[in-house]
Amino acid sequence: MAKITTLLLFLFFFTLLITTSLSKNLCHKDDKNTLLKIKKSLNNPYNVISWDPKEDCCTWVSVECGDATVNHRVTSLDISDDKISAQIPPEVGDLPYLQTLIFRKLSNLTGPIQPTIAKLKYLRFLRLSWTNLTGPVPDFLSQLKDLEYIDLSYNDLSGSIPSSLALLPKLGYLELSRNKLTGPIPESFGSFPGEVPDLFLSHNQLSGSIPKSLGKLDFYRIDLSRNKLKGDVSMLFGANKKTWIIDISRNMFQFDISKVKVAKTVNLLDLNHNGITGSIPVQWTELSLQTFNVSYNRLCGPIPKGGDLQRFDAYAYLHNKCLCGAPLQRCK
Template structure:
């Protein structure tokens, strides 16, 4: 092999190696953005692996990249369970290919939900929980049309629930539990653009009646427990629905359950501490309950025999007006 051929071979070998290595490096703009995020959070110990000398796609904690592209772009950012203080860095919005953002179990994280998150047009998964975030549930979330999952639970969010969230046509999970939200459940939630199989709003200060239009939807899970909701909630039930769990406990709901027909799929039902009247329908013996509680209401009549209704002890039934039969005292 002559000198020219040797040099040419060396050149193409080097080029191939460089190109191959480049495919395993995250995009320089994403890397710079992540380093700014680390600095903004005061270089916490949990982000020690974010070393500028290393590839952020292969060795940095909480980072995932899209391997289908030549220059790997960051698609997932997870920061959780460490001693992190400060606010959500605005640079979070400068990761244009981000699909999943998880920031949770950071008790010293404060401030409002970062408005720059509105720039993440590819975002499908948003989980911000177990922090000390304050302020409202932001209206700008409705601009993120690809969102499929929103979990803002266990924070200190206040204000009302934005009705615009119902416009998210891909949304399949919405949890706003354990905040300090007030106002009513938006009327628009009865006309979600897409299917909403999970709706969890528990442990807030929501008030008023449930929009009747919610009865038109087929939820998988409903949790409105521990609020100040009142009125009729019977529209949430139905024989033709595929609901798996309904928790309406510790509110002020008032309706007659005598004619409430449960979905065959319902396995968890908690109605305790309300103002519900009527008698337990015989049809309920056909349900295969994993959890059942109707205590602290104003129910009357004999508890139907059969199915799973006698599998639960008296604590699931007591403190009702005149309910009787096993597992309570015999009917007179």
């Protein structure tokens, strides 16, 4: 019995030793070398200064590796909230199994979006936000067919929005807000091949009319606020849609709101600072709204009583042509 116990203990510690030894060498040597090049290109910033070449890179901060199905290759790189004065290292394209790439809140990260990103054929999640990246939104993103999430907000990107982004079959979230983008919303955005993505294009310099094809889509969240867009945007609304957020504020839209029905699922409805005419539909009393604003338009007539419409104060209704009723002054 003693010999069996000794043998079992030996096997246990031998297995533990082997497992521990293997766990220290899970990181693929090519990925480790690439990460060390990235570290050097970024001038050894604080968040990754702890990357020790003697340790398994799968244990490094800001790095994640996949399981045995991808041979423990690096699948995620997240470098955020750091004082980095550099450009995106071209070596990011040399992490062939990367699924998540994040450079966020790096105020001195400059230059264009690195074209070597086009090599990351497994990339699903791309967030390059709150930096000082310049140049265009790259057309090459449409080559990354696994992309589900794109966030390029809070940068200094300029030029037009590539129509090719609508070719991404798995895209569920597109955030291009707070840049310097110009031109129209691409016509192709009315024909995404997969699910309808959440669409955030606010705080740019987009112009022109909204493609009518967008009316065929059922956006869950859409924010076109603070641009120079014009024309009729009523096609975005619809009682049978499942919209939750719709913000078209601070543009130059002009249409009659009188017969526009809004999905009962809408939680945020912001139309302020446009040239919208007509009267507020009675159907809007059926909505459960957390945020609501129709101020600075050309609305007229009584504010329908009921629902949440009287829950908002006068600021949600101010500066309209002849709108009246609570919370504004009584109708004559």
